[in-house]
Amino acid sequence: MRYLIAFDMDGVLADVSRSYRAVVRETARRFFRPAPRWREVPPGLFSLAELALLKQGGGLNNDWDLTYRVIELLMVPLGPVLPDRHRDPWERFRRTMGRLDLAPLLRFLARSREPLRDLARRPRPANPFLRGLCRGEVGGGNLVKQIFQEVYLGAERFRATYGLPPRAYRGRGYLERERLLAPPALLRSLASRHLLGIATGRPEAEAGYFLDRFGLRPLFGQVLTLEDCRREERRVFRREGRRVRRGKPHPFLLDALAGRLKARVGCRYYVGDMPDDMQAARRSSRGFQPVGLVQAAPDREAARIRLLEAGARWVADDFRELAAFFP
Numbered sequence: 326m327r328y329l330i331a332f333d334m335d336g337v338l339a340d341v342s343r344s345y346r347a348v349v350r351e352t353a354r355r356f357f358r359p360a361p362r363w364r365e366v367p368p369g370l371f372s373l374a375e376l377a378l379l380k381q382g383g384g385l386n387n388d389w390d391l392t393y394r395v396i397e398l399l400m401v402p403l404g405p406v407l408p409d410r411h412r413d414p415w416e417r418f419r420r421t422m423g424r425l426d427l428a429p430l431l432r433f434l435a436r437s438r439e440p441l442r443d444l445a446r447r448p449r450p451a452n453p454f455l456r457g458l459c460r461g462e463v464g465g466g467n468l469v470k471q472i473f474q475e476v477y478l479g480a481e482r483f484r485a486t487y488g489l490p491p492r493a494y495r496g497r498g499y500l501e502r503e504r505l506l507a508p509p510a511l512l513r514s515l516a517s518r519h520l521l522g523i524a525t526g527r528p529e530a531e532a533g534y535f536l537d538r539f540g541l542r543p544l545f546g547q548v549l550t551l552e553d554c555r556r557e558e559r560r561v562f563r564r565e566g567r568r569v570r571r572g573k574p575h576p577f578l579l580d581a582l583a584g585r586l587k588a589r590v591g592c593r594y595y596v597g598d599m600p601d602d603m604q605a606a607r608r609s610s611r612g613f614q615p616v617g618l619v620q621a622a623p624d625r626e627a628a629r630i631r632l633l634e635a636g637a638r639w640v641a642d643d644f645r646e647l648a649a650f651f652p
Contacts, residue, residue, distance in 0.1 A: 326591035327519055328651060331582055331613065332545075334525035335388075336506075336598035336621045339535055343502040344477065346373050349392045352473045355493050356396050357430075359422035365431050370399070374623035375441050381622075381631045383600040387526055387572060389470050393459050396469065397452060398444040402429040408454035414466040415492060421454055464489050477531075486530060500531065505539045506620055511648045516544040519651060520588055523548040524578035524595065524605075547585045549578045557581075574604035576613075583611035596647065598622065600635035607636045614638045618647055 335341045350370055357363045376395070385391040400406065409420035437443045458468040464487060472493045475483045479498025480491045515521060522545055525532055529550040536542040554571040561569050571577040579595055595606040595613045598621060606615035617632035617640035619625040629640045641647035 326652075327588075329520045329522065329583065329586060329588075329590040329593040330515065330651060331522045331524050331579060331593070331595045333595070333597040333599070333602050334523055334527055334532060334535065337596055337618050338505065338507050338523075338541070340504045340506050340621050342373055342621060342623075343504075344499045345388050346376055347502070348473055348477045348499050349376060349388060349395055351476050351494075351499070352392050352469065353395050353399060355472055355476070356469070357399075357422065357425075357427065358493070359419045360425045360427050361423070362427045362431065366427065367434060370434070371395075371439075371441050372623075375439055377623050378627065379441050379445070381599060381628060383574070383604075383635070389459075389473055392473055393455070393469055395441065397449060397455055398441055399430060400452060400455060401444050401447050401449055402433045403427070404429070405450060406452060406454045408457065414458060414468055418458060418468055463487050500534065503535060505541075507644045509539070509541075511644060512541065512544055515648060515651060520586055520590060521545045522582045522586055524582050525549070526551055526554070526572050528552065547582055549582050549585075553578065553581060573599075574601040574608065576605045576609035576611075579605055579609040579613050580611050583609075583613075594651075598628070598632075600631050603632055603635035603637045616647070616650070617641065618644070620644060 332338055335345060350373070354366055354368065354370055357366050379385065379394070380391055385394060403425060406421065406425065409417045411417040411420055434440055458466070459470070461467045463471045463474055475491045475494040477499050478486060480495040482498050483491050523532070527550055529552045532548060532550050536548070551572070554577060557571045557577055558569055561567055583593060593611060593613045594616050595602060596616045596618055597603060598618050603615040603617060606613040615637045617629065617637035619628040619632070619640060620643040622628035625642065632640050639650065641650065
């Protein structure tokens with residue numbers, strides 16, 4: 326029997342522990358760079374295992390949103406922040422951060438073994454300064470997203486992608502650190518028997534770079550990305566005047582994927598590593614069965630529990646076990 330098997334990319338096909346996850350941490354540290362004593366901020370800040378647990382809590386499938394949440398948490402010990410009034414966002418950022426006393430944060434980091442977990446238990450006051458630096462797009466005032474993209478893409482690729490000079494990072498891109506989680510032979514074997522697709526929140530160019538780097542593009546009938554969500558969001562706004570979000574856990578990507586891959590199949594599956602992936606499959610009108618994969622999780626048992634709680638039909642330890650699920 327032939328199936329339609331849709332895959333998430335990060336944590337399923339791609340090991341992003343040294344790319345996207347590490348970029349979140351590096352972006353958070355660089356956010357404090359204009360402040361006095363920023364050199365005392367430890368490079369580790371928090372463990373990647375703790376970051377994974379924060380993301381697995383749901384609602385943070387987009388790593389830009391995850392980065393915003395992390396910075397928001399790290400600013401809690403600093404108390405209310407009065408933003409500078411300069412019109413240029415970079416200058417406003419530098420002036421505001423330049424007045425901050427990081428001593429409360431440094432003391433907190435020195436005594437906390439799990440800072441993100443401990444901070445998540447505290448009340449989070451409104452932070453209009455940070456919120457103002459997360460609106461819009463790269464080059465349009467969203468400094469958190471721009472710093473993230475500079476670190477992830479690297480200086481040359483960032484300039485080529487956005488037509489802008491990097492402002493916060495000029496090294497090599499962390500995307501070059503990614504490796505393939507799925508053995509190519511197993512993917513080719515699956516593609517010979519079943520119809521494969523990808524539904525990912527990655528930007529199209531970044532998804533394409535990974536697929537081409539490892540020669541995987543011919544194995545997938547359709548690849549749907551962040552741009553597909555954005556186009557649908559704009560379409561809804563034009564027709565109905567409503568602002569909506571079509572990223573996971575919304576099922577849009579899966580419904581659209583099934584619509585484009587019209588071949589007859591016995592069953593549809595979506596393989597993901599996050600609760601939002603499982604919820605997207607469960608909400609789909611096209612009958613996708615949610616399947617979890619914990620191969621890249623720092624704590625596989627904790628990840629398994631979260632995926633099952635989110636509705637996973639079954640959770641595989643690694644890609645070989647996953648491939649055996651599909652005869």
